[in-house]
Amino acid sequence: MxxxxxxxxxxxxxLVRGALxxxxxxxxxxxxVSQVARGDDVVAAALEHRPDVALLDVEMPGTDGIxxxxxxxxxxxxCRVLIVTTFGRPGYLRRALAAGATGFVVKDTPAAQLADAVRRVHAGLRVVDPALAVESLAAGTSPLTDREHDVLRAARSGGTVADVARALFLSEGTVRNYLSAAIGKTGARTRAEAVRIAEENGWLLG
Incomplete structure (x- = not known):
């Protein structure tokens, strides 16, 4: 055998980790052979226990799964990587595959299918949630520049333009310009809507 x-x-x-x-x-x-609760503990645990496949959540403290x-x-x-996440966002899928992951499934995948995904990833095959793959193709890559991405991320907490400017060491006028561009590119009407759309597409991770 x-x-x-x-x-x-x-x-x-x-609870999720234990259930998995x-x-x-x-x-x-x-x-x-190993369980960790933080993204920045993954490499050390992998070097110690030498797993064949790592199942990583996306949103974790320390370092995100991607x-x-x-x-x-x-x-x-x-070590092959299978992303197993609650957040089935198209932008996450693209970034995960670019980072070297060979599988991407959502946490409500039935146990038998998850086990099969592990086996297929271990065998060198690529496994991607089919519905998410379709969404990813439809959504395309992020239209945001690095600076627009940073400004939208900083704006997620709902702070003022002045707050965002202070956090990123930019002028308020520059922040307004980036926000305006991000709102236009996401097809939103407001800053909050732009943040929501970018979040749903997985464009604000990192």
Whole structure:
């Protein structure tokens, strides 16, 4: 019998992480060898436990799952990455694949399908949630420049233009210009709507 596929789980929600570990451990050919709650703990845990596949959440403290995937690809190229997230956003999918992930599924994927996704990723195949793949093609890449992205991210908390300007060391006029451009590019009517649209498309991660 072949050795089981060794898994690392990274998710900041202990209940979700525990549930995933329990479900995957029921499979005779899968073995959970490490669990972490922070993105910046992924590489160290992977180097210690040498997993075959890392299942990473996207939004975690320390480092997001997409940045962790990129770091893992450099530190331990033999480890495949499967993103397992609540946030099935098209922009996340594109960035995850660009970072070296070979799979992207949402957390409500049935247990048997998730286990199958792990096996396929381990075998070197690419596994992507089909509905998300269609959405990603339809949404396209982010239209925002780096600065527009930064300004919208800073504006998520609902602070004033002055607050955003102080946070990014920009003038208020420059911030207004970037916000105006971002509103136009997202097809929004207001700053809050631009933030929402960018969030839904996964353009504000990072």
């Amino acid at each position: 072949n050795a089981p596929i060794r898994l690392l789980l990274a998710d900041d929600q202990a 570990a329990a479900l995957l451990s029921l499979e005779p050919d899968l073995e959970v 940045a962790a995937a990129a770091a893992l690809a450099t530190a331990l190229p033999s």
